[in-house]
Amino acid sequence: MEEENKENLNQPSKYEVALGKYNTDLKDDEIASKVSHLIEKHADENNTPEVKKFLFNCIDLTTLKCTDSETSVMEFTEKVNDFDDKYPDLKNVAAICVYPNMAEIVNDTLEADHVKIACVSGGFPSSQTFMEVKVAETAMALHAGADEIDIVISVGKFLSGDYEGMCDEIQELKDICGEKHMKVILETGALGSASNIKKAAILAMYSGADFIKTSTGKEQPAATPEAAYVMCQAIKEYYLETERKVGFKPAGGLNTVHDAIVYYTIVKEVLGKDWLNNDLFRLGTSRLANKLLSDILGEETKLF
Numbered sequence: 001m002e003e004e005n006k007e008n009l010n011q012p013s014k015y016e017v018a019l020g021k022y023n024t025d026l027k028d029d030e031i032a033s034k035v036s037h038l039i040e041k042h043a044d045e046n047n048t049p050e051v052k053k054f055l056f057n058c059i060d061l062t063t064l065k066c067t068d069s070e071t072s073v074m075e076f077t078e079k080v081n082d083f084d085d086k087y088p089d090l091k092n093v094a095a096i097c098v099y100p101n102m103a104e105i106v107n108d109t110l111e112a113d114h115v116k117i118a119c120v121s122g123g124f125p126s127s128q129t130f131m132e133v134k135v136a137e138t139a140m141a142l143h144a145g146a147d148e149i150d151i152v153i154s155v156g157k158f159l160s161g162d163y164e165g166m167c168d169e170i171q172e173l174k175d176i177c178g179e180k181h182m183k184v185i186l187e188t189g190a191l192g193s194a195s196n197i198k199k200a201a202i203l204a205m206y207s208g209a210d211f212i213k214t215s216t217g218k219e220q221p222a223a224t225p226e227a228a229y230v231m232c233q234a235i236k237e238y239y240l241e242t243e244r245k246v247g248f249k250p251a252g253g254l255n256t257v258h259d260a261i262v263y264y265t266i267v268k269e270v271l272g273k274d275w276l277n278n279d280l281f282r283l284g285t286s287r288l289a290n291k292l293l294s295d296i297l298g299e300e301t302k303l304f
Contacts, residue, residue: 015163018206019199022237026194026230035229035266043258043265049296055260056292057091058278060118060249061304063098063286064217073102077109079304084112086303090296093289094278095148099124100141107145118183119144122151122173125187125216131169138176149173150183150284152216155190158200167207174208183211183249183282188227189219197227201234205246213284215252222252225262232270248275251284257295260288 012020063076076096083092095116096106106117119141123129138149151173157166174182184204188197201212212231215222228250235246248271250263260283267275275281289304 013164015167015203015206019202021241022198022202022234024195024198024202026198028194028226031194031226031230035225038229038269039225039262039265042269043261046261046265046268047258051261051264052257052292052296053090054276055264055283056289056296057094058281058283059093059289059292060095060097060251060282060284061093061286061289062096062217062251062284064120064124068099068102070102070105073098073105074109076304077106080115081109081111083303087293094282097150097284100137100144100146103141103144103146116147117145118148118150119146120150120216121146122149122169124150124152124185125218127152127154128156131172134169134173135176138173142177142180146180148181148183149177150185150213152185152187153200153204155187158203159191159196163203167203170204170207170209181210181247182208183213183247184209185213185216185251186227186231187216187219188214188224188231189221194226194230197230198234201231202238205234205238205244209246211247211249211280211282213249213251213282215250215284217252217284219252223250223254223263225266228263228266229270232266235275236271245274245280247280247282249282249284254283254285254288257288257291260292 092112092115095118097118098106100119100121103117103119121138121141122134154166154169186200191197204212214227232248235248239245267281290302294301
């Protein structure tokens with residue numbers, strides 16, 4: 001009996017078995033070199049009005065400030081409504097992303113077609129709270145009108161090797177979301193290496209993530225092209241293994257039109273055209289909307 005127990009202890013967990021199907025032994029300098037080469041070779045060809053219009057339609061227009069109020073979020077949402085009237089020939093942003101307690105305000109105010117309501121949840125941005133609170137917050141956000149939920153992995157659990165604890169949380173919150181899309185934030189700047197980013201990406205997808213997202217924007221470094229490249233490679237390999245398409249969302253530190261074009265280039269070159277739609281590609285940002293719109297219109301515009 002003791003021998004059997006010892007054998008069981010030596011058996012790899014289902015999470016280790018899942019990770020074993022992928023190459024997670026990555027060298028950070030090699031990733032940086034590949035990304036630099038990819039951007040240098042392909043970014044300029046994507047600097048076009050059509051790509052910029054597409055990128056605008058992939059924005060999760062985000063307000064996650066301690067100063068948010070019902071009035072400010074209502075005004076924020078009205079600007080998205082106004083966009084449809086002012087620019088009928090352009091596609092609107094993909095979603096408005098807010099704290100859960102603001103979902104009802106957005107739901108009551110939003111009139112623009114095809115714009116979803118996304119809420120951060122699960123103890124965002126640190127994910128450091130009781131699981132019961134994460135479940136309740138997520139359920140309440142959905143009840144208040146959220147179409148999509150953005151959660152953060154338990155980074156501390158991941159870094160200490162508690163893959164089961166991290167994955168169980170993701171699975172439980174995905175069960176609450178049901179058919180509604182759940183985006184899982186890896187907080188790549190806190191993970192420390194390309195290998196860890198790859199592992200966290202695979203475990204998040206394995207646990208039910210509909211999207212994987214780089215960052216909360218509350219930690220530095222936030223999104224980086226290198227993290228994006230590793231995550232897109234993970235999505236591609238996971239798709240080849242499972243035939244399930246998982247979306248990708250860079251967020252945090254997307255400040256310029258060039259930044260957006262870089263992420264578009266990585267998605268296009270690594271994942272291909274199947275991912276170039278706002279069901280599988282989003283950009284989490286507040287600053288970028290006006291800059292992209294200004295570029296598209298050829299004049300400085302401050303709608304948002």
